[in-house]
Amino acid sequence: MQPVEEMPPALPSMWRALKRGYRAEPLMLPLALGFSLLAALPDALMALWLKLLADGVLAKNRRLLLGAAVGLGISTAGTWFLRVISDRVQRRFRDRLTIALESQVADLQASAVTIAHQERPEYLDRLAMLRDQVFVLDHMYMSLFSTFGWILRLGVTIALLCSIHPALGLLALFAIPTVLTSSWRPGAERKAEEAGAPARRLARHLFEVATTTAPGKEVRVTGIGEKLTNLRRSTWDIWYRSVSRARWMSAVFHMMAWTVFGTGYLGAVVFVAAIMKGSSAQVLLVLAAGSRLSAYIGATVGEIGFLRGFWLEGSRRLAWLEDYTAALADHADVEVPKSLSDGIVIEHLSFSHPGSERAALKNVSVKLPAGSVVAVVGENGAGKSTLVKLLCRMYTPDSGRILVDGRDLGRMPATEWRSRLAGAFQDFFRFEFRARDTVGLGDVTRLGDLKAVSAAIERGGADEVIQNLGSGLETQLGKTWPAGVELSFGQWQKLALARGFMREHPLLLVLDEPTAALDAETEHALFERFAAAARDGKTQQDGNGRITLLVSHRFSTVRMADLIVVMNGAEVVEVGSHNELMALGGTYSELYRIQAAAYRHIPAKEQAQRSEA
């Protein structure tokens, strides 16, 4: 089993995040930082004004008194004003940055060459946060800026304290326990969170089962609604127990740390008032500055906690995702051929899903000749879909290679290779757009080309689906959208097929069990069309040597293929035409006979049994 790689270290990740922010918003970033520093100043001077006020009283200096009062008034108002403004500037900055970050996360995940990150649980866990909480990532900039602001305030305040007696600067040392707990506890809380993650995920799953439409049918028929409700809550409680315990523990540790600081502070006041025999004004400065100091330390460590708890994690994950996708990026130095003359040769291909010990493909070698229809058959789990995905370059093989007209597929740019593919999958996605877009997405360059869309719809046998829609091609699909229309499974499948037929001259057409839910007439019409298209590909002058690869359990179709590849237990066991394989009398002929028999007479004996019952 391949181990999961470590995430990049914290500080470099943070630095990369900062650079990312600067690249996205080179103007707003310094502006936002500047304002948060500016907002720190009048606030930090409050203690000084208070001291001057006291000095004025003690010296009976009316002008000093009035000056300090005005200073206090303006400082108070200024603190507020700058806070409001800097809040706005930061918000604007964050809003813009959020879009940039979310787009980047979306882009990285959507364009990563392979799809292992979407299938491996370890990766899924790691990505869950990036997927659902990108807002945390933009929060980190605000957090970082305010940290700078608080540190500035701290500096000013400590300077004020030192102006009374340098020893008072030592007060900052009493804050060390708070810094320690603040940097340790968020990690501990996160660990508790991770320990409870499976329970939380299960609770979410149960919640979705209970609240979405499709499972709603079965929930009602089986009458498990109440059980689901209770199970969801008790599962959630498992998560909550571990997380809340960690939170309470954090509170206890933080409180102890702050008590230490409080004691130090009291010591400072006693030192100035009783030992130094300082003036009232000096005591006042210690009182005011000291209390400010604690507020600033509290805010700083709070922000650091946030940083550690959320955005450090977030930026590490994002940095990891960047590295991960970059590592997958092509080292492409081979061009995709314009047409196929020889075909696709698969050589000693082996693959096992990351995180799984079982091989999905074992040493598979087979040639798919140009201009042919190739069918892949085999029982569930034989590796058929994996083979298809490898041909689409959605996985990187563990060993072996695929040659397209003699050129190594692994060295071709994946996106370009895929632009020459077309097809449909068994687990197709229900794109909930207008019907024309749902189909048109199959060739995004001709998305608006209604003629092309209509042609694809015809090829996919979906005319009737469109005709039955209230607004035809303009109909919004998907029940949850305003004026959206829900389709049946089979109707969705026809649209998926139509989408698969949008590209007109693919080199490879992959059809991975695309007709499982189709009715007999559509299925039949489709197969006739495959066969015709295949013949065209061979005979036409401008034929590009297209290969049609069909995965199917329907032997009625499979037998029409030029070449049949039989897979069993991750290996190719038989290759040949229908007649050759029937003559061979192996796995294929056995499976074929089973299915053909189903269309013959039902033996009289069985019929009798049935009617007796």
Add this chain to the structure above:
Amino acid sequence: MLKRLRTSNNWKFFCALQQANKPLACAWWAVLILRGLMPAAFAVTMGVLIGALQTGTSLWMPLALVGVVFVLLQVLSPLHNAIASNLGSQTAAWLYDQLTIACVRPPGIGHLEEPSLTTDLTMARDFDLGITGPPLNISMGFIASGLVEMAGGLAASILLAGYSWWAPLVLAGAWFATHWLLRESAVWRDRNTEEVREAQRHADYAYRLAVDPPAAKELRLFGLSSWTVDRFKSRRRQLFELQWRATRLRERPVAWSVLIVVAANVAVFSALALDAAKGALSLSQLVTFASAAAATSMIGFGGLSWALDSASAPVGAVARLKKPMETAGALPLRNEPAVGMPAREICFKDLKFSYPNTDACVLDGFSLVIPAGTSLAVVGQNGAGKTTLAKLLCRLYDPQAGAIQIDGVDLRDLDVESWRHRITAVFQDFIRFELSLRENVAPGGAPDDVIQEALVAAGAAGLANLDTPLSKGYAGGTDLSGGQWQRIALARALCAVKLGAGLVLLDEPTAQLDVRGEAEIFDRLLKATRKATTILISHRFSTVRHADRICVLENGRVVEHGTHDELMARGGRYHTMFQLQASRFGEGEEDGMELNATG
């Protein structure tokens, strides 16, 4: 006014806190108020200490006071944080519970499909994922600090009343004025307009498309990543622009606010200074009141109050949803028991049905009698209404006209639960519980040996231990292939039959099975459900022909009905469809496989 307050989301939000966890909510409020009192208390103790210094009396008492208040000032906030995040989590859980119950309880299913409810439902369903804002356990802390500030400012202004009656009025009045002047910038009022919602939903959909696994393959095959991301970006930008325009700070109100606040503060502080200069205020009093005056600023406008608003929105949504969901999912309930049904027959009488909010008639004059204990296969094109038939039998909807009668009793007169006890169904999109194998086969519970038998009968014996979770996402879990899942779903139905279900609905039960699997499973399935009434929906004529009777559904009504042999003999629709599939076998077979129509 009071009524508006009561119906506001914020009010509902604070009520929800109480309902979610009363002790925690009370603690949250108590600590909040205590924290609010601290700045004023600190101002007082400062004054007391300075006073003691001035008069030269013993310092121990004032110092102890300063110490206690100061330590409290520090330790209350981590305590409050822990309370807030736990309370936030509890409230989220409570909301989830409310929503789950609202979804699960109605006997019908219309409330889950009603388009006018889906917007609220989607928002409510995803509220705590942190997609539109921080989850509750975080925003509770933000809400708390906002309220602590407000309470602190108020307490300080009350303290200031000890100086003079007008000072707190002027000062607090000025700070409150900022709220009023900047009110448009504080809350995004138009966040529920159609334009905003639409941008939000499109942005979310495009984002999910890009990052979630289901679309991953096609996104790559068709090279859609940049199309999707661009779509997301433009909608998202639109959304932020709308928000920014609605809540930006306007120059004039800001200028007025600054003017008022500076004037009020300078006035109060100067008055304090002048009185101190006159000797009317001692230094200790001056210190206390000046600190109090400074602390009053906490009342001021604090920026966009998004935390409370975004936390309240889902509470409002859940509350709004409850009633209409109940109505939309309601069925007229009667309580005739359904024990032992169907004993004689299931009879469809001139059934007419169209889905709510659509015009298309899915069933239109559908009539059919199914004798109890027999099997019926339903065939027809995609969208012909086959699955709808199954849904109506489960009484997820009631027909608009006509009736379904079970042993002569109208389905609507039967007790829903009692009737559903009699049914088991394998739908095309059956549930794949991320739970143990045991719970997948018997979600409602069953003895282990019954579960094992069902698994054996469905050809799923030895797939996994009964305790194994059926998802890789959990410790010791395993992933199943589509075909294996299908066998689990069949085992679920068979287990229900063993527990006494009398009607079995199978909607494309073998679509994902391979050849050997399909051939083998049917014999077993038929054997296991022999005593029950079975309705099978399938496109596979190899499967369909096993049924006692077959009905061909077209345009919402029965066009052919009879045994396989009868229908083949008739040479109608069924014959055509069967031949289409069968003819592709055996053309020119050497072994002369007989593929005929009449049987």
